[in-house]
Amino acid sequence: GQQLNQSPQSMFIQEGEDVSMNCTSSSIFNTWLWYKQEPGEGPVLLIALYKAGELTSNGRLTAQFGITRKDSFLNISASIPSDVGIYFCAGQWSSARQLTFGSGTQLTVLP
């Protein structure tokens, strides 16, 4: 099946710093999504990307859909304590198909 490699696995950063994480795939996806999961909760969608090369922002979050359609990155600017959580990328081949999730990036923001 399709595999997503997400890195880094974990990050410890100081409040106010910028964060960057990325996902790569051996196969093409037509949609890339970024989710955040907090303890005891289900994943919540942060950003959805539908077109190769697309750069989309949602507040302090910016994500890009790679030109090759095999990668995506998520940036968080000026991190704050409530950014703590696990961030997952997810790829989708077609709109009716399943999501394939990356292994997650555990973000810890130190005050």
Added chain:
Amino acid sequence: EPEVTQTPSHQVTQMGQEVILRCVPISNHLYFYWYRQILGQKVEFLVSFYNNEISEKSEIFDDQFSVERPDGSNFTLKIRSTKLEDSAMYFCASKMENRVLAGGERDTGELFFGEGSRLTVL
């Protein structure tokens, strides 16, 4: 705000027992999913359901698993004879529909996840 609700939040069961996890998707949604997450690992797809039938399933979703939409609101996942390795958080998700955006791109429609049901098999 509408949300996907799941029950129970936590279930402990003996190996070999049957388990039913229940979900109430958002009312006007058409596509329904079960995902699972083993502790500390990534979220894995189990099954999708549309128009009263399974539309896609993963290798994990073997004969021990089944899904049902017994009425207009509930969507259930049954595990017939639980194994130790079935211990995980099970997430139900739903979405409205797939739409075509102005530029021709196909919008997946946001997938809304429930808070999950933690299954512990002893």
